[in-house]
Amino acid sequence: MKKVMVGNHAVSWGVKLARAEVIAAYPITPQTQIVEELAEMTADGRLAARFIKVESEHSAMAACIGAAATGVRAFTATSSQGLLLMHELLHWAGLGRLPIVMADINRAVAPGWSIWTDQNDTLAQRDTGWVQLYCETNQEVLDTTVQGFKLAETVDLPVMIVLDAFFLSHTSEPVDVPDQAEVDAFLPRREARLKLDVHDPHAFGALTTPAVYMELRLRQQEAFDRAREAFAAVDREWAERFGRGYGALESYRTEDAEIVLVTSGTITSTTRHVVNERRARGERIGLVKVKMFRPFPTGPLRDALSHVPAVAVLDRNISPGHGGIFAEEIRAALYDLPPGRRPRIDGYVVGLGGRDVTPAVIEDCLERTRRSQAEAAAAAANGGAEREIAREDIWVGVKP
Amino acid sequence: MPDDRGSPDLAHGVPPVAVSSTSTRVNLTGSWKYIRPVYQDKVAPCNQGCPVGIDIEGYMNLLREDRIEDAIGLLLRENALPAVTGRVCYHPCENACNRAWLDDAVSIHGVERMLGDLAIEQRILPEPETPRPETVGIVGSGPAGLSCAYHLARLGYTVTVYEAEAEPGGILRYGIPEYRLPKDVLAHEVNRIRALGVDFRCGVQVGRDLPLNVLESHDAVFVATGARRGRALGIEGEDLPGVRAGLDFLREVNRGGRPALGHRVVVVGGGNTAMDCARTALRLGAEVLVLYRRGREGMPAHDEEVEDALREGVRFEFLAAPVRVESTERVPDREPLEAIEATFDRFEGEPPAPHVAGLTCTRMRLEEPDRSGRPRPVPVEGSEFFVAADLVLTALGEDPDFDFLPEDVERASGVVRVNALNATGHGALFAGGDITDEPHTVAFALGSGKRAAVGIDRYLRFRAGEIGDGADLSELRQGPKGNISVTRWVGGDPVRRTDPVNRVVTFQETNPAHFAPVARAADRHLPPGERRLGFREANLGLEREQALAEARRCFNCGVCNECELCLVFCPDLAISRSAGGGYEIAYEYCKGCGVCATECPRGAITMTREGL
Structure with missing residues (x-):
């Protein structure tokens, strides 16, 4: 019914x-x-x-x-x-x-x-x-x-x-x-x-x-x-x-993805829309939705995100003095992957206090990760050292 | 507590949760407590506040259970005249009512009046105790005498009441006007006393028509002749025929007389008698002005009386006192005050030839409080003014008259000295009412008569060798400061009491969270316009349903009425219903948390220390 x-x-x-x-x-x-x-x-x-x-x-x-x-x-x-x-x-x-x-x-x-x-x-x-x-x-x-x-x-x-x-x-x-x-x-x-x-x-x-x-x-x-x-x-x-299942984690159009957005809650729906639009334009963008936060789905996350070059985690939360909480935990879960399989992980703090996370906000996060990924790739191509991971999460859609 | 000492579970590891490995049956929660709740009924503040010593809370409790007849029975155990007091008592019980802190006091007088009227309607007659051989003589049939006669008759004595007037009732019959206390209501209540076997000998004044030694034929005597002597104005001209004592005037009207008043009546005084005079004169067709030397807030009259007088059209001149009564032969040349003159403008018609022209008055101002704690009025020099009047009624207070008593009866400050049970110390002579040191109200008079009845009973039983003299009076009182309870004296309380203690419950000990605010029922009244047309009762009281609803507003302070909340709230399920009514506590499980005592809406549970 x-x-x-x-x-x-x-x-x-x-x-x-x-x-x-x-x-x-x-x-x-x-x-x-x-x-x-x-x-x-x-x-x-x-x-x-x-x-x-x-x-x-x-x-x-x-x-x-x-x-x-x-x-x-x-x-x-x-x-x-x-x-x-x-x-x-x-x-x-x-x-x-x-x-x-x-x-x-x-x-x-x-x-x-x-x-x-x-x-x-x-x-x-x-x-x-x-x-x-x-x-x-x-x-x-x-x-x-x-x-x-x-x-x-x-x-x-x-x-x-x-x-x-x-x-x-x-x-x-x-x-x-x-x-x-x-x-x-x-x-x-x-x-x-x-x-x-x-x-x-x-x-x-x-x-x-x-x-x-x-x-x-x-x-x-x-x-x-x-x-x-x-x-x-x-x-x-x-x-x-x-006839309906959800999984602790859901991978959505992540096959061959260059960048995977990681979300939870209703931001996921908006992100699906962005992913669909990008895919329609031939861009290799995917989405991982985290449903289960405790116990933390470490194994499924490693399976879903290893081999992905870059990951953008959208956090509708903040651990003051550190950063987005999902991003922290995902970095920790993936840290001990061998270097070739470990993605770069950018964290974005969005939508606090009910602020809308619109497709534009998600695209902003995506473009930032795309740029940082390009910089890192260029640096690697020039024989430079692997980029330092310890960087702060970026607040997107916020007035300075 | 999970531990690693010899538990079989632990041979295979720790259980998933912290659970004791052995039964906790050996350590029942009851062993934790250092204080314990006990059911302990106490005294409601209304009971202590009632000068008669009525178990108000008790009859409210019975009414809540729809036991109306039992409620009437309980009321009649303590109060000889409930239909009277329901009307004329100024209900100090309501001033004490804890409910006033939540919304408004319970309309106790309204409930009492309903029960009193029902007792008359159903001709309820309390059963007397076993007859006793002694006889008691009572002088005066005012509220004190009636009360004493009633209770003594119930206690089995043969009682004779001597009354100077033609009918019994004293101030109730000849002082309080018909519109406040209909004569038939009083007659019904007096008849109830008669039906108990009390012999009323009316028209005989002891000491005048009957020699004092007639009293010696009785085993005990109670004297309550009241305060009948009006105080004098103490000013020039007060002997003129147009000046009357207010009580005199009321007596004449209450006898059925309709004295010609003239058109302008001035009442001097601010007490209840003054209000009775003013409202009575108003009903006889006069325009009435009350002169009072203090302000409105200084009036000793009860608020409701003053409000009613104002509503009916009585005018007041405050901070004013008469200095001279002016006869018709000597009209002063001073200009009358405009405001006062306006009072009488509406008068039309021909007045009977008056003996007085009016009063020359002076303005008063209030100075430092006197010994009574009230501001002391002093004349304002040069402020004299004239008030026209055809009749002046004085109501400045009344003094007792007991000149006929033997000289060796102890007196002090103008009253007869009595002990806690109203014995004078002069043989078997007891006294009460206004000739003793009591506030001059019906309720205090009734209370003193009842106290004397218990005193006489105790005296005669002691003399007959039936009892010792060790009875503890404090246990007979409704609370430490309350009046004597006949029920406590005789025993056989129809209300179940658990371990009662004679302590009054404060509002803080109740739990008002369990009572929703409910508006107090207001007495119904005759419209003021109709009241002036005659002597119909002005206050019509409450409908029966209203009165029963008022009884349901009662907190039943201090007394368990089996509301179940303790049982509901006990977190250890340690409270259960007791076979004989009430509750019992399984102390082996009660951990002394005190939730039951806190939740009890009426303070009937006391936390006590565990024995150490």
């Missing part, structure tokens, strides 16, 4: 199809529609869940943690400041290995107060032990939400579904809503391996000595390692059942 819906409601429908049992949330723009819709679904009986109103995002996550610890399927949604307020509890969910699914609408962080999109809120939670999956379309949002529960429960890790404020959250697109029965077959009721049991009480998360803490971290790390393959399996099964 196809329905026209905004990205927020695509999340709600995904949660409904996944039959979440506990939803605890605190409203925040631009997320609120997600839980409003879920509250209505819960109230009118379409979704058999307990909806818990709380006084803060901190409490919302705490309620989800409590619920998930008892073995039920728990969901929340938030954005920006709300996500930041949750920070402490994100660790509790992460190291507690609780398969909570949360949607975060990427919204810039204050001050200045902003409701528009960028990725600094979610990327600030990089090390909290959550899987992070970034979405490009409303269809992908719905699909990833359902997939997220399966992935979470497979590897006992919490999963964050990430989508851009307004560009997805409040933009309507046609979305195919799968049949409930088929989703039920894909995602059966949760079977918790370890849970709170009043008949056999144990303490969870209590004092943990140096003798064992590190092993807990290792278990977590192993789970993240498994999550790469687990996601691939979940995505594969989804594609078999519903």
Whole structure:
């Protein structure tokens, strides 16, 4: 069944199809529609869940943690400041290995107060032990939400579904809503391996000595390692059942590409348009979309980008004092490739605080990389040394 | 806590999450606490604020449960005249109401009036206790005497009331005007007391018609003859026939008289009696001016009385005091004040021949506060002016009259000295109401009569060797400063109390977050224009549904009404419903977090220290 819906409601429908049992949330723009819709679904009986109103995002996550610890399927949604307020509890969910699914609408962080999109809120939670999956379309949002529960429960890790404020959250697109029965077959009721049991009480998360803490971290790390393959399996099964798959990474027209643009979120769609135009003019331009940020898809990235001469990473985020976060991580992931297979990587910081990333902005990034690549090639041809990599990311589309 | 000491799990490595390897059943959450919640009912501030000592919170609680008859029963345990006090009491209970900090005080008087009227309508008669052999004589049938008679009759005594006037009621019958307290309402409440077996002997004044020693035939005597002596103006001309004591005037009207007033009536004074005089004169067709020596804010009259007088058309001249009553034979040559003259412009028709022409007055100004804490009015020199009047009513306060009492009854500052249960110390003689040191209001009089009834009961039981003298009075009070509760004296409270403590709950101890603001129901009133046409009751009170809604606004301060919030909020699920009503706490799981006590909307849970 196809329905026209905004990205927020695509999340709600995904949660409904996944039959979440506990939803605890605190409203925040631009997320609120997600839980409003879920509250209505819960109230009118379409979704058999307990909806818990709380006084803060901190409490919302705490309620989800409590619920998930008892073995039920728990969901929340938030954005920006709300996500930041949750920070402490994100660790509790992460190291507690609780398969909570949360949607975060990427919204810039204050001050200045902003409701528009960028990725600094979610990327600030990089090390909290959550899987992070970034979405490009409303269809992908719905699909990833359902997939997220399966992935979470497979590897006992919490999963964050990430989508851009307004560009997805409040933009309507046609979305195919799968049949409930088929989703039920894909995602059966949760079977918790370890849970709170009043008949056999144990303490969870209590004092943990140096003798064992590190092993807990290792278990977590192993789970993240498994999550790469687990996601691939979940995505594969989804594609078999519903005809749509996304992959941790998507390579788009990268065959024989001289320059590959790397994007995440809705910038990807605009970049596809630019790539198509350039390809039509015979230019060898490609695109790699990063969907999974944690665990970081190191292997697929190395496969996708080795042999590419130049890579331009577009970051809708900034790590102050360093640069774009995707660019940093991709450089690190590719650093130990042999010199002949290691691309040059230019980083571009774009679209912060919801500023439009238009085709012109993307082309600007592309032309800059093309020029720097030509300079490097010329230098190499003249027998010059390989260019120094340590250069700063460039801010594009910004007033000086 | 995961550790590496002998856990079988750890033989194969560490579990995926930090989970204890052994059961935590040995370390129940209850062992963490150092303070514990206990259910401990307390006293609502209204109960303490009520001079009668009514369990207001208790009947509000019963009404919330739709137990209207039980609510009436509880009210009648403490208050002999609820339909009267629902109308004429100035409800200090409402001034104490914690709800006022959220929106507005509960309309307690409105609820009481509804219950009082319902008690009359349904002819509800409280059951007396086992009859006792002793008899009690009561002198005076005002609110103090009626209250004492009622409670003593309920306690099983044979009671005789001696009343100088033709009908019982005292100030209720002969002082308070019909439009504030309809005579039939009073008659119904007096009849309830009669139905308990109280013998009223009216038209006999002890010390005049009946020798004082008639009282010696009783085992105990309660004297409450009230304050009937109006204070004099103390100015030239006050003996002229056109000058009357306000209480006298009210008594005549309340007897059914309709005295000719002339057209211009000036009332001197700013208390409730002055307002009664002014509004009564207005209803008899006069134009009325009130002269008061202080300002509006200095008036001792209750606000509602002043507002009603203003609405009905009574005029006020503040900061003005009479210096001389001018007879018709000696009209002063001074020019009358224009503003004052304008007051009477609208008069048309022929006045009866007046004895006075008016009052020469002086302007007053306010100086440093006197001992009463109110600004002291002093005359402004050379500010004299004339106010025309056909009749002058004085309402400057009343003094008690108890000359007939034996001389060795102890007196102090013009009143009879009594102890905490109104015994004079002179044998079995008790006293109450306005002849003792009480504010001159109906509620305080009722409260003193009730206190005396308990005092007499205790005295007679002690004399009969039934009880010792060790009863702790403080435990009988509605809160540390409240009046005596008959229910506490007799026992058998119809409201379940858990571990009650005699402490008043403050607003800070309630949790107003659990109460949505709801507007207070306003009394219905006759339109002011209609009120002037006669003596129909001016304040029509609340509809029954309005009154019941008011009862639902009550916080039930300090008393568990089983609202369930403690049970809902307890994070350890340690609270459960108790078979006998109320709740119990599983202390082996309660970790002493205090959430229940914080969430309790009414402060009925107390956190106490764990025994060390």
